[in-house]
Amino acid sequence: xxxxxxxxxxxxxxxxxxxxxxxxxxxxxxxxxxxxxxxxxxxxxxxxxxxxxxxxxxxxxxxxxxxxxxxxxxxxxxxxxxxxxxxxxxxxxxxxxxxxxxxxxxxxxxxxxxxxxxxxxxxxxxxxxxxxxxxxxxxxxxxxxxxxxxxxxxxxxxxxxxxxxxxxxxxxxxxxxxxxxxxxxxxxxxxxxxxxxxxxxxxxxxxxxxxxxxxxxxxxxxxxxxxxxxxxxxxxxxxxxxxxxxxxxxxxxxxxxxxxxxxxxxxxxxxxxxxxxxxxxxxxxxxxxxxxxxxxxxxxxxxxxxxxxxxxxxxxxxxxxxxxxxxxxxxxxxxxxxxxxxxxxxxxxxxxxxxxxxxxxxxxxxxxxx
Numbered sequence: 001x002x003x004x005x006x007x008x009x010x011x012x013x014x015x016x017x018x019x020x021x022x023x024x025x026x027x028x029x030x031x032x033x034x035x036x037x038x039x040x041x042x043x044x045x046x047x048x049x050x051x052x053x054x055x056x057x058x059x060x061x062x063x064x065x066x067x068x069x070x071x072x073x074x075x076x077x078x079x080x081x082x083x084x085x086x087x088x089x090x091x092x093x094x095x096x097x098x099x100x101x102x103x104x105x106x107x108x109x110x111x112x113x114x115x116x117x118x119x120x121x122x123x124x125x126x127x128x129x130x131x132x133x134x135x136x137x138x139x140x141x142x143x144x145x146x147x148x149x150x151x152x153x154x155x156x157x158x159x160x161x162x163x164x165x166x167x168x169x170x171x172x173x174x175x176x177x178x179x180x181x182x183x184x185x186x187x188x189x190x191x192x193x194x195x196x197x198x199x200x201x202x203x204x205x206x207x208x209x210x211x212x213x214x215x216x217x218x219x220x221x222x223x224x225x226x227x228x229x230x231x232x233x234x235x236x237x238x239x240x241x242x243x244x245x246x247x248x249x250x251x252x253x254x255x256x257x258x259x260x261x262x263x264x265x266x267x268x269x270x271x272x273x274x275x276x277x278x279x280x281x282x283x284x285x286x287x288x289x290x291x292x293x294x295x296x297x298x299x300x301x302x303x304x305x306x307x308x309x310x311x312x313x314x315x316x317x318x319x320x321x322x323x324x325x326x327x328x329x330x331x332x333x334x335x336x337x338x339x340x341x342x343x344x345x346x347x348x349x350x351x352x353x354x355x356x357x358x359x360x361x362x363x364x365x366x367x368x369x370x
Contacts, residue, residue, distance in 0.1 A: 008069060010042040017073060034064045034076045041065045088137070092127060096137050100145060112145040154354075156292035163347050163354070165288050166297050169261055170226060170343035177259040179226040180251065181300040184239045184267075185308075188327075190215040190317040197316060206314065216320040220307075220327055221247040223254075223262075224300040229338035231303060233331045235324045241272035248278065252285060260285045265295040299341050307331075 010018070021027060021035035033054055040050045047061040054061070067075035099118060104110050110117065115131040115138070122129050138144065156162065173179045191212040200206045219239040223232040232254050236243040252260065264270045266289055279285055290297045311330040317323040 007044040008038060008041045008065060010038070014073060015039070015042065030078075031076075033060075037061050037064045038068045038076070041068075088129075088133060092129060093137055095127070096122070096129070096134055097141060097143070100134075100138065100143055112148075114145070152293045154291050154293040156294070159291045159294075159354075160347075160351060162289060162291045162294070163297070163350055166263055166290055167343070167345070167347040167350065169263065169288060170299070171346065173226065174259065174261065177261055178255050179261045179263070180232075180255075181224045181226060181263045181298050182247070182251070183222065183265060183295070183298055183300045183304070184244070184247075185220040185222070185304045186239045187217045188220060188312060188323065189217050190320045190323040191315075192318050193316050197314065208314065208316075215318065215323075218320050218324055218327075219243070220304075222300050222303060222331075223247075223251045224303050224341075226299060227340055229303075229340040230335050231300075231331050231338070233327070235327060237320075239269065241269040241275055244269045244272075245275055245278055248275070248285070252282065258284070261288060262286065263288045263290065263298055265290050265298055266292055299343070302341055303334075307334075 018035040018039050021031055022039065024032075033056060036054050037050055037056070037060070040053060041061070045053075047058045047065070050061045051058045064076060069075075096118070099121070100113055104113055104117070108117070115134040118134050119129055119131040122134075169179045192215055193209050194211050194213065195209045197206060197208045198204075218235045218237065221234045221236065221239075221243065224230070225232075232251055234247050234250055236246070248262075251262075262285060264287060269275070270287070270289070279287060295301060307327070307330055311326060312323075315323070315326055317326065
């Protein structure tokens with residue numbers, strides 16, 4: 001008689017967590033593999049079929065199915081290993097960490113520690129430790145003194161209202177209306193390299209000369225339709241309110257007879273009296289502004305990053321017209337294959353992380369990471 005397949009029983013919460021692990025970008029392969037095994041076992045598939053689908057051995061399926069049955073989600077984690085006994089005394093390790101996390105003395109004239117400078121200091125204090133050992137300690141605890149990040153606090157007094165307004169448009173767009181994200185990418189340079197770009201080769205990246213001839217600049221105006229990812233574009237020599245108004249007219253013509261909700265940043269040209277007058281005469285177009293220092297909330301910025309990486313940064317252009325043609329060609333192809341960007345954070349989640357600790361009671365500050 002054939003063996004009966006033992007189906008794992010998964011709760012709704014466990015299934016959701018496992019599905020998140022499978023879809024998570026950048027998750028370790030072992031985590032995705034274990035989650036897939038358990039999900040397929042929960043659907044009643046036998047071990048051999050699961051192994052074929054996942055691409056592993058049947059004993060591997062048996063191991064993780066049994067671990068999950070015995071311990072739940074915790075059973076899918078790596079078991080602790082004894083490993084080699086530490087050769088560095090805990091007191092010395094803790095001192096290395098403590099010194100690393102403090103600012104170096106002013107007399108050294110440095111902004112952060114390097115492993116060699118820290119090893120020299122420790123040796124002067126009679127504590128023998130090599131810079132390689134310090135580097136290993138840093139790696140173990142995820143400390144990277146050579147790296148730094150940036151942040152920006154918004155001082156917009158209407159921070160909360162603007163965040164809720166923009167996020168509301170993304171998560172719950174108005175019925176029978178079109179939501180557009182509009183901005184301009186200014187000063188795009190038409191750079192002509194002094195030698196042809198060397199193509200990609202096995203073991204070698206594509207390379208270009210560091211010097212170039214600059215043939216001028218252009219400004220790309222783009223309106224990204226949130227529901228589809230489709231882009232309406234125009235290139236102008238300047239980015240004043242006159243050009244912005246021309247582009248608004250172009251966008252309104254591209255979407256006739258439907259209400260338009262336009263998300264934009266706080267650039268002065270977007271709030272010029274001439275623009276406001278035009279909006280008063282065209283009430284179907286409504287402007288929504290991101291918070292000050294919060295232009296990252298404008299989804300068209302994501303598109304600008306993509307077109308820069310894929311079409312502009314490595315390009316060679318003999319004139320501004322050549323650059324504009326390349327931009328137009330890319331956007332035409334983009335519109336053939338486009339897909340919407342999915343906004344996943346609600347306003348409460350953003351505000352909980354965005355407000356400065358000393359202003360949480362007033363909600364007047366925002367921390368935005370780039």
